[in-house]
Amino acid sequence: MVMATLRDLEVRHLVALDAVATEGTFGRAADKLGYTQSAISQQIASLERLIDGKLFDRPGGPRPVELTPLGERVLASARELLARVDSVGEELDRFRTGEVGRITVGTYQSVSARVLPLVVGRMRAEYPDVEIRVLESDNDDDLDAALGRGELDLSFVVGDWAGQFDSLPLFDDPFVLVARPGEYKRGAVRLSDLNGAAMVGQHANSCQLMNEMGLRAAGLEPNYVFRTNDNGTVSAMVKAGLGVAVMPMLCVDPDDPGIELHPLRPALPHRRIAVAWRKGRTLSPVAVRFVEIAGEVSQVFVDRPLPWATSAA
Amino acid sequence: MVMATLRDLEVRHLVALDAVATEGTFGRAADKLGYTQSAISQQIASLERLIDGKLFDRPGGPRPVELTPLGERVLASARELLARVDSVGEELDRFRTGEVGRITVGTYQSVSARVLPLVVGRMRAEYPDVEIRVLESDNDDDLDAALGRGELDLSFVVGDWAGQFDSLPLFDDPFVLVARPGEYKRGAVRLSDLNGAAMVGQHANSCQLMNEMGLRAAGLEPNYVFRTNDNGTVSAMVKAGLGVAVMPMLCVDPDDPGIELHPLRPALPHRRIAVAWRKGRTLSPVAVRFVEIAGEVSQVFVDRPLPWATSAA
């Protein structure tokens, strides 16, 4: 016979207390709850042991029980707790359906500008009460680290991260040459034609490194005259005649008449855009839907016109 | 295999969830709580069945478990509930010690004026945070009814209520003659001397009826020229010469020089003052103390000087 404490409390006890207080007798409470009178009697006795005090006065004979002053106090707390438990249940249901929730997503400039608005728009339409937080960074490592630490639920990433993350590949984003209209003949440009050309690029990040490695692998030593991480500035510099740029196609505004895009020949290895999350981790329902939507809206980029068609428009 | 719902929730589940989330592994949580790892595993599994969703991602291998998004939500609610349960426990302790509580007491004019202040004063000194509510009524039936309905925790009553209530007798309050000083010789007055005297009395209530019955039993027909339920007004009318009054001694200000008190011979059956509560009902700790204190302070009235000594002072 060990000492019973509130840690042994069960919701069932509170339900029984409430029912007895409401119904007035153990028997009616038992009927209501689908137990026998004996069971209710034992449940209340057990609760009285936990509380360490009588909750009901039993007048004996055919008269109903009545709460003691202690019982009144406990009942008030019990009803409060029951209401809280119920509201937790409802909140969890809302969470499961995505009615409430929060999601934090990592992203970077080109995705922020071209992909994220499409996804966020559909998310807000489907789940108006879901809070969507976005962390944008120039630096892939920041996003990876934050994702690894669990600060991000999801992150857009470049490349495959099969080792560390689970991911859904969204689309391939080819490197294209950005030049002033007419500077090169329409259509593909040979890498060798870029030899010695003044180039505009980004500071060292995964795309830029991928890009430069591709160029060097083709035997040319790029001549960077300006670097910026702002994609708009890269295009602006090209327009201003500072040089040409090799950029992921997603980083360039396809409707900008001041520039012309050219496929490269041979093509550099394209970058693969994916949305990733920590390997093996369960996603919230909202996050799952976010990934689905990201996949759906990415069809736009899978099917997008090739650069020469665009510049020829 | 029946469907588990939140109604099957137990505090133990929440404690286990909290411990695992805090400790990071099932094993350490088990050590902390004095269970085996197996028990914790089963408790969490059981909770996951209740919640109908995984709460932890188990990476497998030597790495600790991590909360799923659902788990985070549930944990937050669990901690809130645990805190609430703890605070209920503390509140109940305070209730038991009388540190908090409320008591509603029925009373009537003479007790309000002479007895209650003594009791309330000591109660407030002992239990400064206990709320004391007082219902005063001219009409005994009101108090009895309110006590019977449970609206009062305690009530001062006149007479024995052995049938309906439990009670503690406090003291006996004799009926005395109230007259102007010198109107009667000091000391006892014969009932027969009151025959035909103009009298001031109360409206029909238990004391007044008791009083009149006693007079009639002694063979005299009282001649009431004025009735009021206000004890001060009775005395004032006596002082003004409207008549004499037969009153419970407690209803008269013993220090009032404008009146003189006389015992009656033969004495009328005195009224017995008691504090009563519903038969068989458990009293709150504060109410128990209230009754004790009422008994203690009533010693003043048990031992109080007889009327002729008072008026001779």
Added chain:
DNA sequence: GATGGTCCATCAGCGTCGCTGATGTTGAAC
């Protein structure tokens, strides 16, 4: 790639707990 270590899941065994159904007890009403 084999090994050891550290996790959690699972299983069998078993004690305990909670429920049922029947019986005992109490007090009020007739």
Added chain:
DNA sequence: GTTCAACATCAGCGACGCTGATGGACCATC
């Protein structure tokens, strides 16, 4: 007194929860 309507108690039993051991997954290390 008898009856009735309450709750308490008891024996029995089934289910549940815990223990201790085992198994499986995964990582790190060699």
